[in-house]
Amino acid sequence: MRSEAEFAVYTALPVEYRQLVDVVDRFPHGVQARRIARMTYPGMWDLDEADIDTRVVGTLRDKLAQLASAGFVAIERSTEYGDIYRPVNSPLDMATWTLAQGREYYATRHAERIGADQLPAAAYSMVLGAWRTPLIEDAHAGDGLNRISDGEMFAANVAAFRIMRGFLTAADRSPEAWQRLSRTLADPERVAAGRRTVADLLGEHYREWAEDCAGAVRYYAGLTGPDDHDMAWFIAVKSCFGAVSGNWFGMPGWARVVAAFAGRAEPALPDAARIALLTAPDRIDPAELERYVRAGIGRL
Secondary structure (H helix, E strand, O other): OOOHHHHHHHHOOOHHHHHHHHHHHOOOOOEEHHHHHHHHOOOHHHOOHHHOOHHHHHHHHHHHHHHHHOOOEEEEEEOOOEEEEEEOOOOOOHHHOOHHHHHHHHHHHOHHHHOOOHHHHHHHHHHHHHHOOHHHHHHHOOOOOOOOOHHHHHHHHHHHHHHHHHHHHHOOOOHHHHHHHHHHHHOOOOEEEOOEEHHHHHHHHHHHHHHHHHHHHHHHHHHOOOOOOOHHHHHHHHOOOOOOOOOOOOOOOHHHHHHHHHHHOOOOOOHHHHHHHHHOHHHOOHHHHHHHHHOOHHHO
16 A cells, blocks of 8 residues: 555556556566566467567566666566566565564575575575576577586586675675675676686677676665665575575585585596585586586586
8 A cells, every 4th residue: 555645656657657566566476577568568468478579578677677766666586587576565575574584584484495594595596686697598508599508607606606605794785895796796807617707608698697787786785775784684585585405506405415426426536526516616627517517416
């Protein structure tokens, strides 16, 4: 329910923007831009979702971003589903959560599955939102650009996780710190896998991806603006979002994965390789990581 002042601002919006707000308000758990397109553009229901013009979706996302800036829409960025749009003050709008709520939700929903430490979970949630975006997936996919091998993706994901974990550990939520994080992640010359830079991995997608990455970091920075939203709050709440696995590098299950992989590897995994996998897989030759992926390390 909007206050009188909020309703006055809402009624002053252009008709097409009010329509978008109305659609988002119907989905407290979130709705994707493509679904909004099918609900707001004539004839869209006659098309398969894959055929919806990407320009239409892009225009919608721009409008929704403006509505988010105006306080009408909350955006949660996810790798699995793309950007999810929710009403402001939805139960799943993380900006409205308290520190205690974030810790309680994580403890009851995630701790047993992925470990009690919320910091690495929050770091990976940031990786999924700012690094591992749909554009990264397209650059990686065989039916996309096919520019990034599985071994390179393995290394690049770990490298991004290190950056995020270091940022959260420093606990500096100043605007300057967030800006440094954004520049570091999107630096075209940052070596992300073997000798390949971020720009080299992304190719023609680099510029658009860099804009998406910067937008995700701005979103995170905005969440930590209020006085009571310090880094402890951000870690507690951000760790609750995103399909994070407890078996990834830096998570509690990684040692078990490496031990299981070393136990079944043929030929036997040298001790140096096992230690490198355990402590710094992003510093292993991506070609070697590719062999590990093919041998099933990601399925253990």
